[in-house]
Amino acid sequence: MFCGRPAIAKQRFNKTYRHPDLDKKLTSRRLVQEGRLLLKCLKANVPVPTIWWVDMARLTLYMERIDGPSLRDYLFASTVGWLSGQSHTQERSSSLSPMSLDDGLAQKVGESLAKMHDANIIHGDLTTSNILCQGESSSPVRVLLPLVIIDFGLGYISTLPEDKAVDLYVLERAFFSTHPGTEDLFQGILQAYRKVTPASAKAVLHRLEDVRLRGRKRSMVG
Template sequence: MATLQLVSQGAEGRLFETTFLGKPCLKKERFKKAYRHPVLDEKLTNKRLTQECRSLSKCRSLGIRTPTVYYVDHKTNTIYMEYMKHTVVLKDFIDEHVARGERTILEDLCYNVGYTIGLLHNGDIIHGDLTTSNILVMKRIDKYDCVMIDFGLSINSSLVEDKGVDLYVLEKAFLSTHPNSQDLFDKILAGYCSVARAQKAVVTKLREVRLRGRKRSMVG
């Protein structure tokens, strides 16, 4: 039996480093929520597991880099997927390069991140939890590519509202995690607008969602 090494634990599950058929892999295990009715919990967990796998598969068909899914165990709500070792979490990559004052690399990478999210939305995939902790950075020969991960809250939707909210979630997380980096988020939007088919409508919706968010903050 392969040994398990805990990599991380979030609200939805645990991530272990292990092997699958001799290959290094990550085992993503969703755990039960005691506060939910057992039947409802099982249905919801299974639905999210299925949707995550579908989103990962669809991403690859759209040319978006994601971990390959090796095996899905619906009985234990577990996904075995490719372990992309030669990557860095985008959050750490930004922090490191901001500290060095290397903005050009970050501007190019953030443009690429926005471009990739535009491809996601062209395929009507709403990530649901866009943060700089859910994007990996992979170095190529002459550039950096991004790898999209953690589609546990993803949905399929063609609605402009859902796409605008997806960007708003990223913007809030981005500016909260990386203060004084509005210029970098602007690069993300530029990359998004370069490829997203409904970019004008989505950016307009993003502005509307921002206003709603500010009003809620003011009301408390």
């Protein structure tokens, strides 16, 4: 709790392998940077936790607690729940296809990422584990929940389409490696991303093709 409100405390710990003075400087810088990125996201209407306090003495961020599963767990549970429902005829009418809400989900993710990149914020570690679905997920019927992006510990500011493209590529790899069969879902995310800021998105998505090509070459070389 923080001032009577549900909260989480994210503390950065000292790295013993670094010189103490250097470690203190780098850790403090990352803490301040993450706090600034969250504030910048909030101003840009990007769904992130509200930040309440930055404790430099304890190297701790106090933020709004988001109750709900990660997008990773949400997609996994939705798929498992649907498959289970298919084995019970009486449950089929109340169980949605695991991809039946793709359009809405893709739109929410794509719009959020577009707003974030339009503010020149690079997340640095975009995965389905760092996107939360805010709300109750225990219902057997798959309901599209509000999304919240978390963990900007590796984030930074950049105007370069290359950096934004790498952000998208990291998320794409996370989708395909963790959630097989979601190619159409990710394409929907990119379509929603393009619609928010068509001009800047064009350069980013063009660069994404180059990033993909480099990724495939690295995979072939090993």
